[in-house]
Amino acid sequence: MGDAVSTMDFAEPLRGEKHLLARSGTAERVATILRRQITEGVFPPGTRLSEPAIGAALGVSRNTLREAFQLLAHERLAVHELNRGVFVRELTAADIRDLYQARRMIEGAAIRQAAEREHVDTSALALAVADGRSAAEAEQWRAVGTASMHFHQAVADLAGSERISATARQVLAETRLFFVLAEHTRAFFEPYIKRHQRIVSHLDRGRFDLAERALEAYLRAAEKQLLAAYERRAGP
Amino acid sequence: MGDAVSTMDFAEPLRGEKHLLARSGTAERVATILRRQITEGVFPPGTRLSEPAIGAALGVSRNTLREAFQLLAHERLAVHELNRGVFVRELTAADIRDLYQARRMIEGAAIRQAAEREHVDTSALALAVADGRSAAEAEQWRAVGTASMHFHQAVADLAGSERISATARQVLAETRLFFVLAEHTRAFFEPYIKRHQRIVSHLDRGRFDLAERALEAYLRAAEKQLLAAYERRAGP
DNA sequence: GCATATTTGTCCGTATGTATA
DNA sequence: CTATACATACGGACAAATATG
Numbered sequence: 001m002g003d004a005v006s007t008m009d010f011a012e013p014l015r016g017e018k019h020l021l022a023r024s025g026t027a028e029r030v031a032t033i034l035r036r037q038i039t040e041g042v043f044p045p046g047t048r049l050s051e052p053a054i055g056a057a058l059g060v061s062r063n064t065l066r067e068a069f070q071l072l073a074h075e076r077l078a079v080h081e082l083n084r085g086v087f088v089r090e091l092t093a094a095d096i097r098d099l100y101q102a103r104r105m106i107e108g109a110a111i112r113q114a115a116e117r118e119h120v121d122t123s124a125l126a127l128a129v130a131d132g133r134s135a136a137e138a139e140q141w142r143a144v145g146t147a148s149m150h151f152h153q154a155v156a157d158l159a160g161s162e163r164i165s166a167t168a169r170q171v172l173a174e175t176r177l178f179f180v181l182a183e184h185t186r187a188f189f190e191p192y193i194k195r196h197q198r199i200v201s202h203l204d205r206g207r208f209d210l211a212e213r214a215l216e217a218y219l220r221a222a223e224k225q226l227l228a229a230y231e232r233r234a235g236p
Numbered sequence: 237m238g239d240a241v242s243t244m245d246f247a248e249p250l251r252g253e254k255h256l257l258a259r260s261g262t263a264e265r266v267a268t269i270l271r272r273q274i275t276e277g278v279f280p281p282g283t284r285l286s287e288p289a290i291g292a293a294l295g296v297s298r299n300t301l302r303e304a305f306q307l308l309a310h311e312r313l314a315v316h317e318l319n320r321g322v323f324v325r326e327l328t329a330a331d332i333r334d335l336y337q338a339r340r341m342i343e344g345a346a347i348r349q350a351a352e353r354e355h356v357d358t359s360a361l362a363l364a365v366a367d368g369r370s371a372a373e374a375e376q377w378r379a380v381g382t383a384s385m386h387f388h389q390a391v392a393d394l395a396g397s398e399r400i401s402a403t404a405r406q407v408l409a410e411t412r413l414f415f416v417l418a419e420h421t422r423a424f425f426e427p428y429i430k431r432h433q434r435i436v437s438h439l440d441r442g443r444f445d446l447a448e449r450a451l452e453a454y455l456r457a458a459e460k461q462l463l464a465a466y467e468r469r470a471g472p
Numbered sequence: 473g474c475a476t477a478t479t480t481g482t483c484c485g486t487a488t489g490t491a492t493a
Numbered sequence: 494c495t496a497t498a499c500a501t502a503c504g505g506a507c508a509a510a511t512a513t514g
Contacts, residue, residue, distance in 0.1 A: 025318065026502070051480070061503045062480090063299050070303060074310050082261060083480060083510045102399040105345040113341060163338040167403045174399075261481070287500070297483045298500090319490050319500055 027067035030060055034068060038077050038088055039176040040142075045090040049078060076174045091177055093230055100223035102171055107152060107219070108212055110159035110168075115208035117160075122203050124154035129196045136193060141184035144193070149176070151196050155215065181229040192222070263303035266296055270304060274313050274324055275412040281326040285314060312410045327413055329466055336459035338407055343388060343455070344448050346395035346404075351444035353396075358439050360390035365432045372429060377420040380429070385412070387432050391451065417465040428458070 034054070037043050049072075055065045069086040072078040078086050114120045132147035149172050156168030182188060195218045202211035270290070273279050285308075291301045305322040308314040314322050350356045368383030385408050392404030418424060431454045438447035 052478090063504095064502060066299075066481090067302065067306065070306055084512095085480065098398050101349075101395070101397050102403075105342075105349060105395060105397070105400060109341040109345045113337075159337070159341060161337050161341070162334050163407060164341060167338075167406075170403075171399060263481095288498090299484095300482065302500095321500065 026060060026064050027071065030058060030065060030068035031071040033058065034072060035075075035077060035173075038072070039179055041180040043088045044180075045088050045177070047088045048084075049086045049088065051085070075170060077177060089174075089177060091230070093227060096178065096223060096226055096230060099171060099174060100219055100226075103152070103168075103175075104216055104219050106164065106168055106171065107155045107215055110156045110164060111203075111208055111212045111215060113160065114158040114203070120158065120203060122200055124157065125151060125196075125200045125203065128154055129193070129200055132193050132196060136186070136189060139186070141182075141189060142179075144189045145176075145179055145182065148189075148192060148196070155199075178226055178230075181226060181233060183229070192218075195221075262296060262300050263307065266294055266301060266304035267307040269294065270308060271311075271313060271409075274308070275415055277416040279324045280416075281324050281413070283324045285322045285324065287321070311406060313413060325410075325413060327466070329463060332414070332459060332462055332466060335407060335410060336455055336462075339388070339404075339411075340452055340455050342400065342404055342407065343391045343451055346392045346400060347439075347444055347448045347451060349396065350394040350439070356394065356439060358436055360393065361387060361432075361436045361439065364390055365429070365436055368429050368432065372422070372425060375422070377418075377425060378415075380425045381412075381415055381418065384425075384428060384432070391435075414462055414466075417462060417469060419465070428454075431457075 034043075034049065043049065049069060051062050051065055051069075055062050058065070060068075069078060069080065073080045073086065077089055079089055080086050128147050128151035132144050132151065135141075135143035135147055152172055153165070153168055157165050159165070195214065199211050199214050199218070202208070202214060270279075270285065279285065285305060287298050287301055287305075291298050294301075296304075305314065305316065309316040309322060313325055315325055316322050364383050364387035367386065368380050371377075371379035371383055388408055389401070389404055393401050395401070431450065435447050435450050435454070438444070438450060
């Protein structure tokens with residue numbers, strides 16, 4: 001299991017850190033690497049993230065590594081068990097339901113909040129949709145998933161609240177844990193892109209009620225599909 | 237600045253104690269102490285939490301201390317500036333507005349969620365109200381504030397979502413930063429207790445619409461009052 | 473069930489880079 | 494500009510907890 005670690009690649013451009021959480025450079029960089037390994041399924045759920053092994057593979061000290069682990073634990077991508085170590089989060093069906101309920105509440109509330117303003121900027125939404133579409137053309141399914149995350153982040157951002165955006169970021173990061181379950185096929189992703197477009201179009205026409213309803217239906221469908229995939233994998 | 241640290245009191249020994257239920261490590265215990273110092277105003281906003289000073293005062297190493305700082309930073313009670321250190325969060329009027337908007341969205345959504353269930357358990361709410369009332373009798377204003385936090389946490393818990401509860405916990409912890417601004421008088425707290433009661437009574441009667449409206453009005457009033465106190469303190 | 477090896481939790485010393493008086 | 498203080502990061506150490514044979 002150590003060889004998975006050794007294939008890590010350090011030259012990773014860190015994504016745009018907009019939020020004020022200026023973290024210590026190395027720990028954050030290590031966390032970014034591990035985050036990716038986790039969401040790509042290199043470290044499957046339940047895997048222990050060993051301090052000696054990963055520390056050696058990445059060439060960082062245990063102190064720094066532990067800081068990185070703490071970041072992942074806060075994002076709920078990992079769980080910390082005292083005197084036992086840090087493990088990649090294991091997901092349950094209840095987690096899926098809870099996650100999607102939280103998303104319906106947050107994103108729904110964001111749209112309702114947006115409805116109370118006169119002008120709403122949907123450019124971030126449109127950008128995410130465009131990204132998703134071109135990624136689908138290129139059959140880059142992982143990029144499609146990322147674009148979808150950006151779409152939902154943009155929805156939450158409509159609330160205009162830094163804290164709601166931060167919460168959404170947290171919940172969406174957790175959603176990435178389920179990407180391993182997703183079938184990476186056109187048939188799987190195509191419907192979602194269409195639903196994205198429809199929501200944006202509702203918003204552009206000022207029909208926030210329709211947008212909210214479409215979003216809720218969308219999230220319920222996604223939850224159902226993910227639960228099915230989960231049952232299929234985990235077995236009865 | 238340093239003398240504030242020296243006044244810390246060690247109600248519980250940090251080391252050498254083997255609690256069976258001590259699920260948390262030293263870092264968490266340190267964070268608990270600092271959290272209290274911050275919310276009680278011992279460390280005013282903007283204060284730098286110096287690693288050497290606090291580490292020496294509490295008798296923990298910098299490694300452990302840094303982990304504790306990270307916890308506080310994640311709770312937004314402190315901010316971490318790269319290569320500069322950790323500071324007690326400084327609040328702006330915009331922060332107050334953002335915080336209360338987030339609370340309106342989250343707690344409002346929680347009530348709406350509760351409305352979709354047939355039976356809603358309001359015992360936690362009632363308990364918090366009772367606690368607040370008896371604390372007010374005893375003129376323990378800080379305890380009144382704590383009871384109020386419990387009340388709002390219980391409201392968020394109505395959503396029945398672990399993640400929404402966690403988000404609320406985070407936001408409410410941040411709200412404690414404003415406790416320093418509150419006038420610790422009966423006139424200040426009494427109206428809130430009455431509002432709490434009214435919300436519970438709406439919920440018990442199944443009038444979720446009224447409860448949600450009352451909650452929103454409550455939060456807007458609190459925001460307004462806090463903004464006024466902030467302006468008074470910070471000056472123009 | 474026990475002895476051993478591994479791993480975590482915590483502390484210390486130190487070198488380097490960064491910010492500030 | 495220099496000096497100082499501090500944060501960042503590393504490596505080593507040891508006890509306690511856990512896992513292994």
